[in-house]
Amino acid sequence: MTFTKTTEQDSKYNHLEKMTVKELLQNINNEDKTVPLAVEKSLPQIEALTKQIVNQLKKGGRLFYLGAGTSGRLGIVDASECPPTFGVPHELVVGLIAGGDYAIRKAVEFAEDSKSQGWLDLQEHTISNKDVVVGIAASGTTPYVISALEACNKKNIITGCITCNKNSPLAKVAQYPIEVVVGPEFVTGSSRMKAGTAQKLVLNMLSTTAMIQLGKVKGNKMVDMQLSNNKLVDRGEKMLVNALNIDKQKAAVLLEKYGSVRNAIENYKG
Template identity: 55%
Template sequence: MNYIKITETPSNHDNLEQLDTASILQKMNEEDQKVAAAVAEVIPQITKLVDTLTERFARGGRLFYIGAGTSGRLGILDASEIPPTFGMPHERVVGLIAGGDTAIRKAVENAEDDTQQAWPDLMAHDINSNDVVVGIAASGTTPYVLGGIAAAKEKGILTAGITNNPGSPLAKAADIPIEINVGPEFVTGSTRMKSGTSQKLALNMITTALMIRIGRVKGNKMVNMQMTNTKLVDRGTRYIMEGLGVDYSVAEALLKKHGSVKKALDAER
């Protein structure tokens, strides 16, 4: 490899086993404080991805995440939260992980080393040229992710790559590289730590900004959230109270009548 794999360089801290608990946590927190600044550096690239997604979503396009291990799980987590938070169908943002659903909870041996499997996983969803594939790999070298990105590009599908190693194969392969340099991990090579945190921040930014851009947020409220439990019904009721200037019982009745905050506000204003 002709680049420095920063995620594998020695930690800034040593003799960890000799530290007391408070010192371990303090030093870990010192490292974590570097993450948001690293993500800030790639906002221009995230902007490009979100603007592209906004255009493609207007044409019925979808967002696919592919990853392995922690990166794959984070993609699935982000995708799974879109329907309840923004009321979008499950199939519009999809997370795929090397090894399939079993790998969400337990490691599947050698699954990430399969360069061929990501494309069949994507094809199971009838992926097409309106869609966008985002590969997530801290190392930037995960074969499952690289194979999926290469196959998607070959079929004319736009790709992006989220990695914590600038200059990595993933960064070079993706149409929109998002290279988040968080530096060495607290425990050397443990990319579930700062790298994973940076990926979670980036994914939050991508889908939240996208949902705002396509009209799934009003003001600062999740007006399209699914009313799937008591907490969310109460939240939706209070949004309607604020939006229409009515009391709780009236707002709750309107929510039940219309089925969503947005529909209630649109109909009753």
């Protein structure tokens, strides 16, 4: 099959500089509406990778996200939200970006072109065949990501990917590829837009579903969330009020004593 980068094809819109603010916003919004539908078409692929992630995490493995630029940053965002949201260790879900932590804020020239650094970055975390590595690249051609997944395959480490082009080199390397084809961007080639949104939606699905399967949600509540600010403490107290049929003052005492909603519920004597 031929490989065509739809993420690089010409925008369906032209003369953007002549549009009014209202027209720009409406047109961007119209394009954004197509993203969830593109994700829906990839649900079977998303399910296949999610099941692998759940299996490996249950065996004591970890989930790694690997990407460059926007893709790398999105992986880091998803990984960094898992500990406060689900109360898991920081090392359970790890986001790595080409160019290192400096690249989170500023672009590092040619970092994504390295064919060795991705595997070296994974080795720093003592990667093993208990883990899962998900490469993220809208283009599906990023050497940093592709070469890392190739090395993982050789070491019998489960690999997946999230890309926004069909039949890309990355998808051919990944054992469990996810291809969300969102089409040309509003600004030609600006894959931080629809492609980035699609990647974020898929990452939400992967991590949230995995954490629910690991028992980190009770009912529909984040009972293991870290109580790291007043908003979350207040949310935790309200959870206890509803779950245990107690007043807010008693909930506050329980939450302070036991440190989490789950512990408070499990230790409540009535």
